[in-house]
Amino acid sequence: MNDFSAPGWASRGPEAIKQLQLFFDHAPIGLSWRELDEHGLLGRNVVNRRFCELVGLSPQEASNIENIRQITHPDDWARQQELTAEIHAGRRNGFVLEKRYLRRDGTEVRCELTVVVVRGADGRVTHHFGMIEDVSARYIAEQEVRRSEARWRTYLKIASEILYAITPEGVYKFVSDAWTPKLGHEIDDILGRPYTQFVHPEDVAVLREFIGETLELGVNPRGIEYRVLHKDGSWVWHATTGSSYTDRDGRRAFFGVGRDITIRRKAQDELKLALARREELEQIVNRSPSIVVLWLAEENWPVAYVSQSIRQFGYSPEDFTGRRLSFRGITHSDDRERVGAEVEAHANAGHHEYSQEYRIVCGDGSVRWVDDHTVVRFDLAGNVTHHEGLITDITMRKDAEDRDRSLRERDLRLAGEVQHQLRPHVFPDIGEVEIEALSQASLHIGGDYYDVLPVDGRRWGFVIADVAGKGPAAALMMASCRATLRLCAAGERSAATVVKRVNRAVHNDMPRGMFISLFYGILDLDTNRLTYVRAGHEPALLIRAGSTAPELLAAGGLALGFDEGPVFDSMLEETEIDLLPGDLLSLYTDGITEAANASGEEFGRDRLVSALSGQDQTPLPRVVEKLNRYLRQFSALASRHDDRTLLLVRAR
Numbered sequence: 001m002n003d004f005s006a007p008g009w010a011s012r013g014p015e016a017i018k019q020l021q022l023f024f025d026h027a028p029i030g031l032s033w034r035e036l037d038e039h040g041l042l043g044r045n046v047v048n049r050r051f052c053e054l055v056g057l058s059p060q061e062a063s064n065i066e067n068i069r070q071i072t073h074p075d076d077w078a079r080q081q082e083l084t085a086e087i088h089a090g091r092r093n094g095f096v097l098e099k100r101y102l103r104r105d106g107t108e109v110r111c112e113l114t115v116v117v118v119r120g121a122d123g124r125v126t127h128h129f130g131m132i133e134d135v136s137a138r139y140i141a142e143q144e145v146r147r148s149e150a151r152w153r154t155y156l157k158i159a160s161e162i163l164y165a166i167t168p169e170g171v172y173k174f175v176s177d178a179w180t181p182k183l184g185h186e187i188d189d190i191l192g193r194p195y196t197q198f199v200h201p202e203d204v205a206v207l208r209e210f211i212g213e214t215l216e217l218g219v220n221p222r223g224i225e226y227r228v229l230h231k232d233g234s235w236v237w238h239a240t241t242g243s244s245y246t247d248r249d250g251r252r253a254f255f256g257v258g259r260d261i262t263i264r265r266k267a268q269d270e271l272k273l274a275l276a277r278r279e280e281l282e283q284i285v286n287r288s289p290s291i292v293v294l295w296l297a298e299e300n301w302p303v304a305y306v307s308q309s310i311r312q313f314g315y316s317p318e319d320f321t322g323r324r325l326s327f328r329g330i331t332h333s334d335d336r337e338r339v340g341a342e343v344e345a346h347a348n349a350g351h352h353e354y355s356q357e358y359r360i361v362c363g364d365g366s367v368r369w370v371d372d373h374t375v376v377r378f379d380l381a382g383n384v385t386h387h388e389g390l391i392t393d394i395t396m397r398k399d400a401e402d403r404d405r406s407l408r409e410r411d412l413r414l415a416g417e418v419q420h421q422l423r424p425h426v427f428p429d430i431g432e433v434e435i436e437a438l439s440q441a442s443l444h445i446g447g448d449y450y451d452v453l454p455v456d457g458r459r460w461g462f463v464i465a466d467v468a469g470k471g472p473a474a475a476l477m478m479a480s481c482r483a484t485l486r487l488c489a490a491g492e493r494s495a496a497t498v499v500k501r502v503n504r505a506v507h508n509d510m511p512r513g514m515f516i517s518l519f520y521g522i523l524d525l526d527t528n529r530l531t532y533v534r535a536g537h538e539p540a541l542l543i544r545a546g547s548t549a550p551e552l553l554a555a556g557g558l559a560l561g562f563d564e565g566p567v568f569d570s571m572l573e574e575t576e577i578d579l580l581p582g583d584l585l586s587l588y589t590d591g592i593t594e595a596a597n598a599s600g601e602e603f604g605r606d607r608l609v610s611a612l613s614g615q616d617q618t619p620l621p622r623v624v625e626k627l628n629r630y631l632r633q634f635s636a637l638a639s640r641h642d643d644r645t646l647l648l649v650r651a652r
Contacts, residue, residue, distance in 0.1 A: 022305050026294055028375040028388055029264075030054050030111070030132035032062075036125055040088075054111060054134055056103035073100040079221065080113070087117055088125060096223050098135065098241065110136045112223065112239070114268065131268065142241075142257060162238075165245075166211065166254040170194050173253065182260055184231025200227035200235055207240075211254045214242040225261060237265040291391040293320075293327060297347065297384040301328040304386070312393070314363020327389075332359035332367060343374075347384045352376050357394065369398040427452055430460060431652070432525045433579075436620035438628055438646040440591075447474025448589050448645035449482055453489055458525045461489050461498075464587035464647050465518040466537065468559075473511060480506055481516055481560070495522050495533045496574035503535070503560045503568050510561035517559045519587050528579045528651055533572055535560055538590055541609060545582025548613040553577065579651040582616050587649075591642035595635045603634055612648075620648050 024031060030051030035043045044063040052062055061067045069077055076099035083095040094116035101109045111132040118127040138161065162183070163176040175190050196204050203226035214220040220242045227235040240258040247253045289312075294305040303320035310317055319325045331339055335358040346354040356372045371394045377386040427435040437450055447467030455461050465481055467474040481502065488501040499520050506516070519540055521532030534540070536559030539552040555573040562568065579585065588608065595603040611627045618626075624646065631644070 019305070022294070023292075025049050026305075026377070026386070026388060030130075032130040032132075034065075034128045036127065040124070042128070051132060054109055054132055055101045056105060056107075056109075071102050071104070073102060075221070076100055084115070087115075090123065093117055093119070096225055096239065098139075098221065098223055108136075109134060110139045114264075116268065131264075133264075138257070161257050161259040164256050164258065166195050166256070167247070168251050168253060170196065173247075183228060183236060198229045200229070203227050210240075210242060214254055215244045215252045217244075219243045225265070228258070236260055237262045289392070291389075293389045293391060295327055295387050295389070297387060300326040301387070302326055313360065313368060327360075330360050330362075332361055335359050343387070346374075347376060350382070352378075357398075368393055369395045428454070428460070430525070432528065433460075433523065434620050434650045434652060436624050436648045438624045438644065440644040447478050448591065448643040449478045450587070450645055450647045451482060451485070452647075453486055455489055455493065455522055456491055459493060459522055460525070461495075461520060461522050462585075462587065462647065462649055463518065463520045464537070464589065464645060465516055466589040466591075466643070466645070468513075468515050468517075473514065477506070477510065477514060477516065480509060481518075485520070493522060493531075494574065495520050495531050496572050499533050499535055499557075499560075499572060500565075500569050503563075504565055507561055507564040515559040515561035519553075521585075523579070523649070529576055530579055530585070531574060531576050533557055533574050535568075535572060538588060538593065541584075541586040541588075541605075541612070542577065542579075543584045543586070543609065543612055545580065545584075545616050548609070550609050550613075551577075581651055583651050584612060584615070585649040585651075586612055587647040589643060589645045591644035592631065592646060594642065595631060595644065597635055603631060607634070620650060623648065 025048050027048055027050055030048065030053075032045055032047045032051055034045050037043070042065070045065050045068065047059060047062045052059055055062065055068070055071060057067055057071070072080070076097070080097055080099065083092070083097060086092050087094070094114070097113045097115075099111060099113050101111060103109060112135045114131045114133075116129050117125045118129070120126045160178060161176075162178045163174075164172060164179070165174040167173045171192055171194050172190050175187060177187070179190060180186060190198070195207070199207055206224055207226050210220065210224045223239055223241045225237060225239045228238045230236050237260070238258040239261045240256045242254055242256045244252050245255050289309060291309045291312075292305075292307040293303060293310075295301045295303045302323055303326060306317045306320050308317060310320070313330075315325065315330070320327070328336065328340065339356060339358045342354070342356055353373070353375050355374070357369065358372065359367050359369055361367055371392045373390045373392075375388040376384055377388065379385050427437075435452060439448065439450065441448070449463070449465040449467070451461075451463045453461045453463070463485060465478070467477045467481070484502050484505045485498065488498045488505070492498050499518065502518075510516075515536070517537035518535040519532065519537040520535075521530045521540075523530050532540070532553060532555065534553065534555045535557040539554035542551040542553055544551070553575070555575040557572040558568050560568075586608070593603055593605050593608060607630075608627075611630050612623065615623045627646070
């Protein structure tokens with residue numbers, strides 16, 4: 001199939017020829033090459049196994065270029081001939097073309113064809129070299145995206161390619177989420193900026209011409225390759241296809257789909273060089289820092305081939321090809337079962353490619369993290385025969401991630417401990433009332449706040465607040481609100497006056513888009529009268545002794561931070577209510593009532609009332625414990641995204 005038995009190869013030795021043949025035959029992409037004699041006549045087309053699998057021809061059939069022409073879509077063959085003519089005219093040294101192969105079984109396969117040539121000292125073309133990759137799945141996905149907005153949104157989230165739109169003025173109007181993990185920039189740093197700022201200066205003209213051509217054609221049948229700027233300053237090779245669309249202003253704009261081809265470009269350059277100097281072909285894989293391994297789909301994963309770069313892990317290729325070791329055997333014991341299960345699941349699902357991250361044990365006993373991108377090989381019956389892995393050491397990246405995560409978690413834990421100290425741990429011994437609380441942050445630190453504070457000798461303040469948002473910013477605003485409220489509450493008998501002062505104090509420090517909802521009440525122990533205000537917070541629940549129907553303390557008011565004074569002050573209502581022995585006052589945040597189960601149903605106020613009713617003789621710590629258990633059981637299978645806080649006050 002590969003013609004490596006020619007006399008010129010005999011001097012390289014049987015082992016070199018064997019390894020070269022193995023690489024050529026089992027490459028994950030289709031490979032072909034042709035030689036031109038001194039008269040410019042092309043020889044037969046030499047192809048590998050993957051090439052035959054893609055186009056549906058036997059090696060003998062594919063060796064005749066006429067058979068290739070017959071299964072190529074006529075439009076694509078014409079374009080290919082035009083580009084080939086430009087090569088022989090000296091106007092280019094290669095091209096990339098998306099083309100369709102009409103297989104004899106009636107199926108159509110879309111492939112991306114990359115052609116490069118080698119020229120002699122006189123400039124004459126001596127070799128044609130081609131690579132084809134199956135892009136049918138990508139083409140189908142792009143069509144699906146255009147047909148369904150819902151599918152489009154899903155694809156934007158999961159697509160490994162970068163999708164982007166450029167306005168007629170040449171600025172980015174949209175880029176998909178894949179940009180950040182692929183190229184490092186945040187999305188907001190891209191939008192509204194000219195695309196020329198992110199394209200290599202040598203490639204700007206090529207991309208500009210491609211965009212202009214696409215806007216004329218509507219859908220561009222060819223693709224181009226160019227370099228894109230990574231946030232770290234490096235240049236990443238991308239291949240892009242394009243189409244045009246009409247924007248909201250009725251103008252023609254450009255839509256592109258780009259993917260990282262850096263590895264392929266590197267392999268392409270190395271393969272091109274090796275074709276010119278055939279004796280170096282067997283060294284291409286071994287020069288790569290990544291490890292190429294071909295293993296059989298059998299128990300323990302016996303290795304048929306592994307590149308010399310395996311030596312970086314303290315092993316030799318012969319350790320594996322001689323069956324002394326297997327890749328399953330050097331997989332870390334804590335990862336072995338998971339990796340095996342994933343491999344089996346991918347094979348059973350018929351996946352042709354998959355990626356994994358796991359640890360391997362090196363020859364000296366050390367442990368390294370690797371990224372394993374694997375191509376699965378099937379026989380004609382659809383059974384898995386081989387796995388071809390490209391294994392890259394990612395230990396430094398994993399170590400950096402672990403350090404960053406550890407530092408973040410340490411800082412958050414310290415912040416959480418500080419915030420924990422700001423909340424009451426032991427409530428004051430007030431003979432007239434019983435007090436208990438529940439506080440659970442969704443992260444290490446949260447934006448909920450509750451407090452019990454003295455006003456004067458016979459009056460106590462009870463407060464609960466919820467800062468919009470989570471994390472450090474919400475925690476800082478909570479601490480500011482707490483300090484200001486305690487300062488303003490001392491000696492002030494009017495709940496409204498206190499909250500108005502707090503609003504004026506925190507308004508100017510409130511970040512844009514953030515606000516604080518708050519309920520504050522002052523209980524006079526001599527009269528058991530509660531004077532309260534509600535600044536945009538959940539209505540407090542008052543459950544009278546012996547009753548199951550709650551009273552909502554729902555006085556009007558605007559949340560803190562929206563207005564500095566006049567509007568806030570005018571909307572804030574101060575109301576009074578008497579507490580009788582056994583009456584239970586419940587202050588809570590929406591993290592409790594909006595807690596959801598796996599089906600999206602919220603816990604709600606009715607369930608909260610049900611959990612608190614009929615507890616006249618139950619100690620408040622026990623009431624809180626039962627409510628917490630009920631709440632956890634209800635939302636056990638759903639993620640928690642909000643802080644949960646509850647403050648109970650019961651008159652004696």
